[in-house]
Amino acid sequence: MSRINSFPEPKIDCPFEDVYAPSDDTYLIIDYFTECINENYFDGLDIKNIKKILDMGTGTGIIALFLREVTKRVINFSPQIFASDILENAIKCAKLNESSNNLEKNITFIQSDLFKSFPANLKDSFNVIIFNPPYLPSLRYNNHVQVKKGIDNSWNGGEKGFEIFVEFISQAKSFLDSSQNFYIYYISSSVANFQNIIEQIENCGFKNTILKKKHVFFEDIILNRLEK
Numbered sequence: 071m072s073r074i075n076s077f078p079e080p081k082i083d084c085p086f087e088d089v090y091a092p093s094d095d096t097y098l099i100i101d102y103f104t105e106c107i108n109e110n111y112f113d114g115l116d117i118k119n120i121k122k123i124l125d126m127g128t129g130t131g132i133i134a135l136f137l138r139e140v141t142k143r144v145i146n147f148s149p150q151i152f153a154s155d156i157l158e159n160a161i162k163c164a165k166l167n168e169s170s171n172n173l174e175k176n177i178t179f180i181q182s183d184l185f186k187s188f189p190a191n192l193k194d195s196f197n198v199i200i201f202n203p204p205y206l207p208s209l210r211y212n213n214h215v216q217v218k219k220g221i222d223n224s225w226n227g228g229e230k231g232f233e234i235f236v237e238f239i240s241q242a243k244s245f246l247d248s249s250q251n252f253y254i255y256y257i258s259s260s261v262a263n264f265q266n267i268i269e270q271i272e273n274c275g276f277k278n279t280i281l282k283k284k285h286v287f288f289e290d291i292i293l294n295r296l297e298k
């Protein structure tokens with residue numbers, strides 16, 4: 071069984087001021103996928119059973135494009151890939167990057183506030199969802215942010231930092247294919263105390279596993295995985 075040893079790194083441009091340029095949290099996810107995908111398994115899930123993947127909050131599109139590159143190298147890995155973002159410019163940016171990497175028309179883009187504009191036929195369908203969400207508490211950084219503008223969407227996770235993520239989980243439940251195991255990968259930060267909400271999420275029937283941590287400046291960023 072061979073691993074994907076070469077890193078199929080898409081070329082990423084970020085010409086929009088309000089779109090999040092890939093950073094340490096982005097690469098925590100990509101590096102983990104590089105380690106855990108092989109010809110038979112996607113992090114332990116049978117790779118043939120992965121039919122739909124969603125990159126929520128895609129930004130430049132880097133994670134969706136990375137996964138699309140993987141599909142070109144792993145024969146049994148042929149999921150439909152979806153990428154969504156609340157920002158129109160993020161969708162434009164991700165489409166530009168799709169085109170500059172010669173991957174046109176392979177990813178379905180949806181501009182949406184979480185799942186609000188998703189078509190009903192995507193319910194019960196995703197095997198894997200990735201969300202590197204805005205995860206910093208607005209109370210700590212800016213008491214006055216009432217209406218989020220552009221780039222605020224990249225970092226402002228709500229007053230305590232996890233409100234967007236909690237809303238994401240409550241909406242995601244009906245879009246997961248629960249006929250088999252599924253994974254939600256997400257980033258959290260030591261600055262917002264996600265520990266408080268992990269218990270609530272586990273009470274809803276999810277199991278949370280911490281996969282990787284990295285200390286960056288003032289915080290630990292943490293890659294987590296939720297499953298049934």
Ligand SMILES: C[S@@+](CC[C@H](N)C(=O)[O-])C[C@H]1O[C@@H](n2cnc3c(N)ncnc32)[C@H](O)[C@@H]1O
Pocket residue numbers: 089090091092093095096126127128129130131132133154155156157160182183184202203204223224225234
């Ligand atoms: C930390 S950035 C991550 C971007 C990219 N996935 C990456 O890892 O480089 C968070 C992304 O979530 C998007 N976002 C924030 N709130 C959202 C919402 N309610 N619905 C969809 N996307 C949202 C932001 O616009 C931003 O692109």
